[in-house]
Amino acid sequence: MSSSDGKLREEICRYGRSLFERGLTPGSSGNISVRLDDGGWLVTPTNASLGFLDPARIARLDAAGHLLSGDKPTKEIPLHAALYESRTEARAIVHLHSTHAVAVSMLPEIDPRAVLPPLTPYYVMRTGGTALVPYFRPGDPAVADAIRGLAGRYSAVLLANHGPVVAGDSLEGAVFATEELEETARLYLLLRNLNPRALSPAQVDDLVAHFGLTLPDHRGDCG
Ligand SMILES: [Zn+2]
Numbered sequence: 001m002s003s004s005d006g007k008l009r010e011e012i013c014r015y016g017r018s019l020f021e022r023g024l025t026p027g028s029s030g031n032i033s034v035r036l037d038d039g040g041w042l043v044t045p046t047n048a049s050l051g052f053l054d055p056a057r058i059a060r061l062d063a064a065g066h067l068l069s070g071d072k073p074t075k076e077i078p079l080h081a082a083l084y085e086s087r088t089e090a091r092a093i094v095h096l097h098s099t100h101a102v103a104v105s106m107l108p109e110i111d112p113r114a115v116l117p118p119l120t121p122y123y124v125m126r127t128g129g130t131a132l133v134p135y136f137r138p139g140d141p142a143v144a145d146a147i148r149g150l151a152g153r154y155s156a157v158l159l160a161n162h163g164p165v166v167a168g169d170s171l172e173g174a175v176f177a178t179e180e181l182e183e184t185a186r187l188y189l190l191l192r193n194l195n196p197r198a199l200s201p202a203q204v205d206d207l208v209a210h211f212g213l214t215l216p217d218h219r220g221d222c223g
Contacts, residue, residue: 008034008042008171009055015175016044019096020051024182029097029163031074034171035084039063043080045071075139079159082144083167086152090167092174097163100185105132105160107192113216115158116184117198119191124199124207126173126180127156127166128215135160153216156181 059073112132168174
């Protein structure tokens with residue numbers, strides 16, 4: 001185990017515990033992966049609570065996905081693999097079964113290409129927007145095709161009746177974006193049917209220009 005590998009293992013455990021203790025993913029749900037410099041990954045084990053991870057038992061996979069050490073990885077590997085494949089700059093992925101995001105995924109009015117309105121600047125800045133993917137049985141490899149179908153436009157994807165999958169350029173970035181998605185889902189539910197004022201298109205444009213964001217809606221190729 002290299003020293004940077006050891007530090008990443010500690011970080012996965014620390015963020016996992018933090019997410020679990022705040023009730024952001026119950027039981028043994030949720031998983032975290034980090035992509036390493038050699039193309040391999042660290043992945044949380046199957047049937048492991050994010051609250052009680054052991055750094056030494058985190059699965060270490062090579063670039064081809066073969067297990068090199070640690071426990072058997074999560075069966076939700078296809079989710080992670082598809083998002084890394086389409087977001088080549090991503091270094092970490094967080095997947096949770098967080099209550100408010102799951103609730104929003106079942107609402108009839110959800111736009112699959114913009115699950116939540118731009119309620120806050122940090123939602124826009126951290127996630128760039130969220131796409132909805134239809135329901136698949138957990139572990140079904142078909143979910144990977146659905147994620148690839150988004151053509152890398154989204155770093156944040158919400159699986160219907162299941163939960164968010166969010167990529168970041170660091171583990172911290174992926175965790176913060178997932179938290180922002182969950183909190184924005186909570187705001188949306190609090191405000192639903194109260195006719196809230198979201199950020200205007202001009203306010204979103206200003207964030208895009210000021211922070212150099214690339215949003216799915218601003219690429220001009222998704223109608
Ligand atoms: Zn899941």
